[in-house]
Amino acid sequence: PENDHLIIEAGTPLIKKFGLGVISEIRKLRPNAFIIADMKILDTGNLEARMAADATADAVVVSGLAPASTMEKAIAEARKVGIYSIVDMLNVQNPAKVIASLKVKPDIVELHRAIDTEETAHAWGDIAAIKKAAGGKLLVATAGGVRVNVVKDALKAGADILVVGRAITASKDIGHAADEFLEQLDRDEIDQFRIMTDF
Known part of the structure; x- marks a missing residue:
């Protein structure tokens, strides 16, 4: 469906x-569409962030397991070329500590449960602590095994973005599956815009 709440x-x-x-x-x-390049950058942060922008991505993902300098370079480069930066906290034990340690903060933090460990219970972590560690405006995304029945819980926990994969892509009716998630959001559409800072 055409909806500003949908990110690809x-x-x-x-x-x-x-x-x-x-x-x-x-x-x-x-x-x-707002398109994210999930590159899970671990090295050459500035180069790979620019590559994502050159490919017309609106956001790029860097791994929270990367060295701080790599994350900071990716975030700074994303800002320079006018795209959003996302730090994926897959397998990171203390996301708030990682965010607090960065000199340059990302736009989004993704709390990501690996596909290989999805049989374990949902744990979004302390979203409030992560936002506080950023010291300013920060969006938090939850990913990994997100299904329609957990949407309200994730939003209640403070999630701003829900990353849904197989619950939509493996559905027999992709449009209907996406609509089911949108109905659970119960929020008006928003205007999306691209921030250009490379003047």
Whole structure:
């Protein structure tokens, strides 16, 4: 469906298989969509963030397991080229501590439960502590095994973005599955815009 609440993420396996060119292909199909390049950057943060921007991504993902300097370079470069930065906290024990230690803060922190560990209970972590550690405006996304029945709990815990994968992509009716999630949000559409800071 066409809805400003929908964000399209090019996942890490998709990018590994087809390269960053897949972002441009998605852009051709959905020119006005907000597209995330989930690159899980671990090194060369500034280079890879710029590569994502060059591929027309609106946001790029850096791993919270990367060295602080790599995260900071990716975040700074994303800001410079006018895209959003996301730090993925997959397998990070204390996300708030990582965020507090960064000299440059990301736009979004993603609390990510790995597909290989999805049988364990949902644990979004202390979202309030993560937002406080950022010292300013920060969005928090939850990912990994997000289903319609946990949407309200994730929002109540303070999540701003819900990353939904197989609950939509593996559905027999993708449009209907997406609509079910949108109904659970119970929020008005918003205007999206791209921030350009590279003047």
